[in-house]
Amino acid sequence: xxxxxYTESSRKVEEAIYDRVIPSxxxxxxxxxxxxxxxxxxxxxxxxxxxxxxxxxxxxDHYSAVATMLGQKNIYLSTGTVLRSESNKELLKIVAxxxxxxxxxxxxxxxxxxxVRYAHDTLPMHNCRDTFMLQLSKxxxxxxxxxxxxxxxxxxxxxxxxxxxxxxxxxxxxxxxYVEVQSIVKTVALISNCPQLNNPCNAYNPxxxxxxxxDK
Amino acid sequence: MINSIWNKTIPAGGxxxxxxGKGKLVKFTALGKGANLSTIxxxxxxxxxxxxxxxxxxxxxxxxxTKGHVLMSDNGRVLTSIVEDSLGWHDSISGYTSRKETxxxxxxxxxxxxxxxxxxxxxxxxxxxxxxxxxGVRDIVPVLNLFSKVFCDENGDMHYVEDHCxxxxxxxLRTEMDTxxxxxxxxxxxxxxxxxxxxxxxxxxxNAEPVKxxxxxxNFRPENRRAFENTWxxxxxxxxxKSVVLK
Ligand SMILES: [Zn+2]
Numbered sequence: 001x002x003x004x005x006y007t008e009s010s011r012k013v014e015e016a017i018y019d020r021v022i023p024s025x026x027x028x029x030x031x032x033x034x035x036x037x038x039x040x041x042x043x044x045x046x047x048x049x050x051x052x053x054x055x056x057x058x059x060x061d062h063y064s065a066v067a068t069m070l071g072q073k074n075i076y077l078s079t080g081t082v083l084r085s086e087s088n089k090e091l092l093k094i095v096a097x098x099x100x101x102x103x104x105x106x107x108x109x110x111x112x113x114x115x116v117r118y119a120h121d122t123l124p125m126h127n128c129r130d131t132f133m134l135q136l137s138k139x140x141x142x143x144x145x146x147x148x149x150x151x152x153x154x155x156x157x158x159x160x161x162x163x164x165x166x167x168x169x170x171x172x173x174x175x176x177x178y179v180e181v182q183s184i185v186k187t188v189a190l191i192s193n194c195p196q197l198n199n200p201c202n203a204y205n206p207x208x209x210x211x212x213x214x215d216k
Numbered sequence: 217m218i219n220s221i222w223n224k225t226i227p228a229g230g231x232x233x234x235x236x237g238k239g240k241l242v243k244f245t246a247l248g249k250g251a252n253l254s255t256i257x258x259x260x261x262x263x264x265x266x267x268x269x270x271x272x273x274x275x276x277x278x279x280x281x282t283k284g285h286v287l288m289s290d291n292g293r294v295l296t297s298i299v300e301d302s303l304g305w306h307d308s309i310s311g312y313t314s315r316k317e318t319x320x321x322x323x324x325x326x327x328x329x330x331x332x333x334x335x336x337x338x339x340x341x342x343x344x345x346x347x348x349x350x351x352g353v354r355d356i357v358p359v360l361n362l363f364s365k366v367f368c369d370e371n372g373d374m375h376y377v378e379d380h381c382x383x384x385x386x387x388x389l390r391t392e393m394d395t396x397x398x399x400x401x402x403x404x405x406x407x408x409x410x411x412x413x414x415x416x417x418x419x420x421x422x423n424a425e426p427v428k429x430x431x432x433x434x435n436f437r438p439e440n441r442r443a444f445e446n447t448w449x450x451x452x453x454x455x456x457x458k459s460v461v462l463k
Contacts, residue, residue: 060354065269066311069374070405075309076372086356088314101372105279105309107270112292116275116443129290146355148290150270160368164280164305166273 004100004172005078009180011037011096011214018213022049024206025195027131029139030213031056032183037095037214040191041178042155044207046171048194049154050108050128053083053091056186059142061085062149065104075160077102077152083181086149091187096180099173103158105166107150108132109196118198131192139188153194154179156201168201220420226253226401228414229336233345233398235260236391238451241299241422243388244362248415251363251381252404254312254338256356257287257295260394263351265289269308269358275439279368281306284436286443287360287389293447294440295395297433299424300388303381307361310374310406312338317405322412335412341400349396362387363417364404376406390424390433392447 013019016039022028024047032038040049055061067084069075077083078101083092107113110129114122129148136143155173160166195206221240225247226232236242237260244253259265268290276285282304286297298306318337319325325334343353365380403413427434427444434444 060352062354064311066309066358069309070311073374073406074372075368075374086353088316105270106274107268110271110290110292112290112446113268113271113275113288114292115446116271116288116292116439120442120445145264150268150358158274159370160279160372162367162369164278164367166277166279168274 006098006100007079007096008098009039009096011039011180013212016212016214019210021208021210022191022193023208024193025126025131026193027135028191028211029135030189032187032189032213034183034185035216037180037182037216038189039178039180039212040154041176041210042099042173043175043210045175045177046155046173046202047207047209048156048196048202049209050151050192050194051154052132052149052151052190054147054188054190055085055089055091056188059140059147059188061087061089062147063091063151065150068104075105077104090184092181092183094179095182096178099155099177099179101157101172102179103153103156104150105160106153106156106158106168108192109194114198122198125197126195128192128194132190135190168199170201218422220422223418223420225416225418226399227416228401228412230401231336231341231345231399233349233396235394235396236421237394238391239424240391241388241424242391243386243420243422245418246363246381246383246385246415247418249381249383250378250407250409250413251385251415251417252402252407252413253362253417254400254402255360255362256342256398258396259289259295260396263396265291266355266357267295267360273308275443276437279309281308281360284432286433286440288443292443293450294392294443296389296391298387299390299433300386302386303363305365305380306387307364307366307404308358310361310364310366310404312342312359312400313402313405314339321410336402338400338402341402342398345398361404366404366406374406376404376408378408392444
């Protein structure tokens with residue numbers, strides 16, 4: 001069995017400066033100051049929080065799954081992982097994680113990829129990429145579809161096998177599990193709380209996540 | 217053997233970008249062992265549509281790419297498909313080399329000193345060709361590394377396989393849409409050898425036979441067929457648009 005990396009946080013909920021629940025199917029885009037800590041809580045378990053980060057002063061420099069994986073020569077994200085930008089700047093660091101492993105290869109669901117993965121008649125169904133694009137359109141005209149790089153799937157388990165397989169496995173997450181990222185530079189976080197109804201990973205039942213922010 | 221309609225050899229460190237229309241075979245040959253060709257693909261007629269690594273991998277339940285697999289765009293369409301492959305594994309997760317890594321690993325080289333023998337990086341090769349095509353570094357997506365094998369163990373650690381690509385290895389892509397390719401013949405970032413690989417890669421383009429219903433890529437998985445159907449739908453709408461003129 002692969003190693004999972006659990007680290008609890010000592011931060012207290014009552015000391016958070018921001019606290020919000022994101023229902024499934026909804027998005028959230030928010031700036032993080034250097035040093036601030038964002039906690040994402042999987043309230044009911046086996047939910048996917050599709051997440052992207054940008055360098056706030058340079059929106060064109062987005063989170064890079066490949067730079068992040070290369071930086072640690074490992075494809076799974078957990079405590080200690082530095083989340084890097086395309087230009088290899090350090091954006092944030094994972095400082096606590098009670099889930100043990102998060103995916104960055106699976107990307108976000110979209111109407112078009114749903115037609116490929118499941119069936120053509122899924123085209124009208126709500127999806128993460130629509131949420132991302134709606135958030136970008138409301139946030140700042142500097143962000144466009146070109147900035148939708150492959151994202152992080154917090155709480156998702158997407159094991160890759162040594163013979164080159166890739167599967168969507170059932171949960172390493174559970175109700176109340178969380179992950180914390182500390183911003184190294186000023187960043188912008190973009191979350192889509194996945195509305196996917198075609199996937200057994202979340203038991204076909206998307207649920208809310210909670211976001212909290214601390215100043216340090 | 218039919219003759220190629222175009223061919224080009226990309227020397228070690230070299231780059232190339234250009235549009236190859238749909239219905240062509242693009243055959244790559246490693247002219248030495250240990251080759252790596254970092255590749256990005258865009259839909260030539262709509263540049264915001266591009267190769268999407270996650271959509272490609274998850275639809276085909278694979279982390280490596282070989283014959284039968286297709287390379288999907290973020291719009292659920294097939295940009296290109298892998299119709300022939302002598303290697304069985306091409307890498308999709310290990311990216312391109314940066315200037316910093318190139319200097320650290322192979323030593324600092326400058327044009328001033330070495331003229332055209334200075335060592336190029338994937339980062340700069342892509343930046344130049346992206347800008348040439350009206351794009352920018354924000355448009356870089358995870359690249360395909362033809363000829364490289366990187367596998368992950370059960371803990372997720374990434375391993376580059378040194379003896380994977382032998383001289384003469386080939387892989388052939390078929391264009392299913394008009395595709396803007398950007399190639400950078402620069403080392404795989406995980407290649408541990410501290411000698412800059414000097415492997416030229418030959419690219420030959422042929423006209424492809426029309427895709428038939430028993431095509432290996434179309435039938436590889438139901439997901440692939442649906443992605444082809446999305447692609448055919450796009451082409452139907454494009455060509456029909458001429459006949460939908462109001463009378
Ligand atoms: Zn989703």
